[in-house]
Amino acid sequence: MRVIVVKDPKEMGKRAAQLIVEDMKAHATYVLGLATGSTPLPLYNELIRLHKEEGLDFSTVITFNLDEYVGLAPDHPESYHYFMWENLFKHININPKLTHVPEGNIPYQTPEDIKKIQEVCDQYEQMIDDVGGIDYQVLGIGSNGHIGFNEPGSSLGSLTRIKTLSENTRKDNARFFDGNMDLVPQYAITMGIGTILKARKVVLLANGEGKAQAIKDALEGQVTAMCPASALQMHRYATFVIDEAAASKLTLETYEHG
Ligand code: GLP
Numbered sequence: 001m002r003v004i005v006v007k008d009p010k011e012m013g014k015r016a017a018q019l020i021v022e023d024m025k026a027h028a029t030y031v032l033g034l035a036t037g038s039t040p041l042p043l044y045n046e047l048i049r050l051h052k053e054e055g056l057d058f059s060t061v062i063t064f065n066l067d068e069y070v071g072l073a074p075d076h077p078e079s080y081h082y083f084m085w086e087n088l089f090k091h092i093n094i095n096p097k098l099t100h101v102p103e104g105n106i107p108y109q110t111p112e113d114i115k116k117i118q119e120v121c122d123q124y125e126q127m128i129d130d131v132g133g134i135d136y137q138v139l140g141i142g143s144n145g146h147i148g149f150n151e152p153g154s155s156l157g158s159l160t161r162i163k164t165l166s167e168n169t170r171k172d173n174a175r176f177f178d179g180n181m182d183l184v185p186q187y188a189i190t191m192g193i194g195t196i197l198k199a200r201k202v203v204l205l206a207n208g209e210g211k212a213q214a215i216k217d218a219l220e221g222q223v224t225a226m227c228p229a230s231a232l233q234m235h236r237y238a239t240f241v242i243d244e245a246a247a248s249k250l251t252l253e254t255y256e257h258g
Pocket of ligand 1 (some may be wrong): 035037038039040066067103139140141142146147148149169173184
């Protein structure tokens with residue numbers, strides 16, 4: 001695994017953009033897996049800058065987002081549909097028809113609803129396979145080691161499905177919902193860990209001390225469902241781009257700096 005330690009979130013965004021853009025330029029068509037949360041914002045800002053200042057072309061890029069809350073309309077300010085549009089898509093020349101975010105705005109109560117949601121999840125997984133798979137998957141990490149919304153205990157072979165959010169994650173994400181945990185949805189649709197492992201390349205971003213333990217567990221701990229990000233130890237081409245604070249609990253001396 002490749003670990004690149006940089007000084008701050010801005011550098012993290014630049015370094016991750018470099019990795020992705022280099023790979024993007026080497027392919028005629030490109031499938032990008034995208035993440036939400038505060039961590040990928042410096043990366044998205046850099047991609048926007050590269051588009052505006054250097055003409056980086058997104059017109060044929062296909063995107064698939066990792067996850068979406070269940071029960072939020074796409075125009076809800078905290079839905080991931082809205083997040084992607086506001087923070088990346090509206091600033092670049094992407095074709096909206098080539099962007100995909102799981103459809104979470106469907107009822108989840110009756111057995112028929114549950115069946116319908118699983119169908120939506122299976123279709124999402126199929127759509128990814130149909131375009132030939134994801135070339136580069138961007139990931140953040142939860143303070144409990146989750147990736148996408150694959151909470152601790154998730155099967156390391158899981159595919160796209162509905163997950164119940166842990167109390168830890170709902171507490172962490174309450175900051176986006178007026179600090180009120182009760183407003184954070186209880187369920188989400190997420191690519192599985194198996195889906196993420198199918199991507200050709202993966203880059204995980206993390207900044208801040210709050211992520212230091214999760215990063216330590218993911219990189220230097222055992223591969224375990226209790227730290228879903230540790231599954232990336234099984235990936236052939238996984239890179240972690242993390243700032244010094246997120247790297248502060250790591251012990252190996254062989255990581256790249258800068
Ligand atoms: C959410 C997302 C994850 C993200 C995590 C961390 O739970 N589903 O994909 O990695 O939040 O968010 P942040 O980057 O804001 O710390």
